Amino acid sequence: MDVSIVIVSFSTNRLLDECIESIKKETCCSHEIIVVDNASADDSCRMLREKYPDVILIENAENAGFARANNQGFAIAQGRYFFMLNPDTLILDGAINKLLDFMEKNPDIGICGPRNIGRDGKMQYNCDHFPSVWNSFCYFTRLGDIFPRSRFFNPNQMRYWNYAEIRDVDRMVGCSLMIRSGLYKDLHGLDENFFMYFEETDFCHRAKKSGARITYYPHATILHYGGESSKTTPNEPVISNTVASYFHKSLYYYYRKNHNFFSLITLRLLNLTFGLFLLLRSSISGNGEKRNMAFCYGRFLIRVALARR
Missing domain, CATH: 1.10.287 (Helix Hairpins)
Known part of the structure; x- marks a missing residue:
């Protein structure tokens, strides 16, 4: 099997349905879909059982967090490549096939991520440098607004760069990442001490220390709505x-x-x-x-x- 796709979901019924539908429509390589449900309060699990019986479903009795739930899914995955995917995404124009083909041609790349766009069609900044005190200082003082093209003063999310070309980076947002299964296993997956946020940053840090390349590939595109699984209630603002x-x-x-x-x-x-x-x-x-x-x-x-x- 080429790709194992793991989706961690928390009360994202409609978006999860649309996400899986887009995978089936846009992906022709051999793949499996594993959904780890973190104790959703909606009908996500029933929807999956009724509409997508071929999807492997893991139902958690409590919200296990992003890291542990992904590890649960990838522990039973059979693919040569692992694809970490958020439920609030849509696969566009064969994105998974393109990422697979690119990684097959570049065996030294351990982690690869696509170009992300929002619901408005605008590009999202999904690459970044590793966290540092200087980066936080630039963020708080808004130095990037004064020097938008400066890598030194505007390092956050690499906004000084136009995201137009293939490029090795420190880290990428975990909403859509293709990872060699051997690398994921060698690094023992995500650190489960992270409940939410920075687990993929830590994984990229360990991957880079091991010698693996982390590469942004703009010729594959995924639509990312953003923040839906972060809400604790359906009506809660994304930032809470x-x-x-x-x-x-x-x-x-x-x-x-x-x-x-x-x-x-x-x-x-x-x-x-x-x-x-x-x-x-x-x-x-x-x-x-x-x-x-x-x-x-x-x-x-x-x-x-x-x-x-």
Whole structure:
């Protein structure tokens, strides 16, 4: 079998249906689809059993998180290549076939990701450098807005680059990644200490240390709606306190694992400083909505910066 596709889903019934339909329509290489359901509150599992009986379904009794659920799926996968796919995606123009063909021709590439576009058709920035204190400083101070074409001042999501050519990168967003099965197994999959966010970053970091290339391939395209499985309730905004909490906990764990103690402390001080700045700004802002947003996010940053973990 060529490709094992693992989709981790949490209450994404309609999007999951559309995603699987696009896979079947646009993929001609031999493949299997494995869905790991993280205790969905909707009819996702019933839909799969009734409409796609050939799809392998793993039903978790609780939300196991992104890393552990992917490991569950790939543990039973039979393909030479593993394809990590979010349910809020659509395969366009034979994207999986194109990624497979490209990796077959380039055996030194361990991880490959496609060009991602949003529902509006605009390109998404799905490549990045590994996290660093400098990158966080540039993000908080918005230096990239002042120097948009500078790799030094605008490193986040590699926005200085136009994403037009094939390029080796540090890491890619995990919504659509093709990985050699041997590499995934050699690295023992994703680190399950990450519940959500930065698990693919950590995996790319370990893959790169092992000598594998991580390559962006713009000639394969996937539509990515973004954020649907991050919602804890159907009506919740994509960016919520719950999601932000997972993001920062995972970021701190990544630093503890892959950086030195000084870098972790510096990151916490940076978050604390920016949180205090937002609280100050909220006290003098005249706009009620912006003032409330600045106050809430500032308070949140201070809380996570001072947390023990």
